[in-house]
Amino acid sequence: MLQIYNTLSRSKQVFKPIVPGQVKMYVCGMTVYDFCHIGHARVMIVFDMVVRWLRASGYEVLYVRNITDIDDKIINRAIENGEPISALTQRFIDAMHADSDQLGLMHPDLEPRATDYITQMQGMIGKLIQNELAYQADDGDVNFAVRLLPDYGRLSGKSLDELNAGERVAVTGGKRDPLDFVLWKSAKPEEPADTRWKSPWGEGRPGWHIECSAMSCDLLGEHFDIHGGGADLQFPHHENEIAQSEGALYGKNRTADDAPFVNYWMHNGHIRVNEEKMSKSLGNFFLIRDVLKSFDPEVIRFFMLKAHYRSPINYSDAQLEEARSGLVRLYTALAQASEAGVEVLDAENPWVKRFTAAMNDDFNTPEAIAVLFDLASEVNRAQDNEKSRLANTLKSLGAALHFLQREPTQFLQSGTQAEDGLSPAQIEEQITARVSAKQAKDFAKADLIRKTLLEQGIVLEDKPGGITEWRRA
Structure with missing residues (x-):
């Protein structure tokens, strides 16, 4: 029985989909103004793992991950480059897909772009104004009035007085309260024509938070199973998503009997460099495409999943070399057996039971990988037919994490970090x-x-x- 740690309840909960056998999942994707870094890789790999395990467990999964293709950073970069917004964003969308493909990740079932959902965003903003939860300020922006929603702060676990405006919520003179956040940004005269849309509130563009609410509700419904993203999105982004989505649906008077916007909130931990959070603002980030020049994609995936998805992990070349050594141990065990294949596993097999129990415990990949190492040790000790049988089990369990699917010699002879090594x-x-x-x-x-x-x-x-x-x- 699968249990998921729900950030909203701060506890592990038995997973019960809204529709038996079906899972609707939305994950916050990239803002496409630059190449993806290794922190983005963690989000993509973690939820790739989640989707694969849900499907291996028999669920039919609809996986949506959005693309933010209108944003202040995008606009500033396009102006700096002297190019249209659409050209800039398409170039980095293509680069993101190339990185994802090289990492061996499945594509989301749906990958909506914010600029294709302006009408839906305006509709949701209109409902919030109608429900007296949003207002147009003197500067033309439309803002959400946070203090009018009594249960704001449920996800972050803080009261209104404890919360601050947050990293991406600018405090402007037009706001009634510093906590209020923008739903629709009024266009500035100097901004290019391709950054503005007509609306009942004048020309402008959507705020960041409203994008995900409009896209997820349109594609998955006003009540769906799982919403995921990085830990840095918990507040204010996801907190604001809950507020505006439920505010549009229920107004100020949501009751305990009303269905929540999302049943399970999942957040993956940060990647740290020298024990500091990795971020572009600190300049301590590593692009996926640069890391892939030195390390095999499977090594990067193994590095990400040998830590629990909710835990922070420290990035270094040494950590990736350690991950490669771990994969070498597993592939070396497979290399000792005659050709191992992926097979339908017996649920009563003790190795399968241990592995399944680990994955059903909030996707505990470190424990699942420990099962693979124990199994590899048994392969090394076994003889003949038993060796082949155990190797088949090892490869089949590895498939659930998208590991160990190559010919052992192909991986074992693959290059390492050293560019001057022997060919x-x-x-x-x-x-x-x-x-x-x-x-x-x-x-x-x-x-x-x-x-x-x-x-x-x-x-x-x-x-x-x-x-x-x-x-x-």
Whole structure:
């Protein structure tokens, strides 16, 4: 029975979808004004894992992840570059998809763009004004009146007096209260024509928060199962989503009997660098495409999932090298068996039961990966048919996390961080020289070749029949 930690209740809860067997899930996606960094990779990998496990568990999942393609940062970057908004955003959407594909991630079922949902956003803003929860200020902006919603703060767990305006909620002279947030931004004379839309409140563009409410409600309904995103979105973004979505639906007088906007809120932890939160503002971020130049995509996924999705993780090359070493252990176990395949697993298999229990405990991937390591140890100890059977189980369980699906030699011989390492052709040349030395009974030379290769990170394994296989350490 799957349990999910719900940020809203601050507890693990048994997962009960609104419609039995079906899951509707929305995840906050990227603001496309630059290349994606490794923090974005964590969000994408975490919820890719969640969707895969839900589907492996028999659920039919509708996975929506939005694209923010209108935003102050986008506008500023387009003006700096002297290019249209649409050209800038399309370039970085294409780059995001390329990064995602290289990481081996599934695409969301739906990937709505904010600029395609202006009408829906205006409709929701109109309802909030009608429900007396929003007002147009003297500066032309339409703002949400936070203090008129008594239960604002449920997600962050703070009272109105404890909360502040938040990172992306600017306090302007037009607001009645510093906590109020913008729903519709009035256009400024100097802003380009492609950054404004006509509305009942004058030309302008949507605020950041209203985008996700309008898109999720339009695509998934006013009440759906799971909403996900990074921990930094909990407040103010997700708090504001709840306020405006439920405010539009119920007005000021929502009762305990009214269905919530979302049943389960999930937030993945930050990535830290030298124990500081990674962010563009601090300049300590790493682009996905740059990290992929040095590390295999499966290593990056393994690094992300060997920590629990809610925990912060510290990023470094050393941590990625450690993740690669872990995958080497698992692939080395698979390499010892005859060809392992993915099979339908017996739910009563003790390995399957342990793995399933871990994943059903709020997607506990560290414990699930520990099961894979224990199973790999058993593969190493087993003989013949038993070795193959266990290897099949290892590969099949790995498939649930999207690991261990390549031929072992393909991974074990894949490159590492060092750009000046030996090429496969150079390694094979040294192996051939070692074979010749052994045939000439020059065992000192053969041993020297093995030692030299090991110093360069290449491990040789002699197999029956005079075959020598190699892998990178």
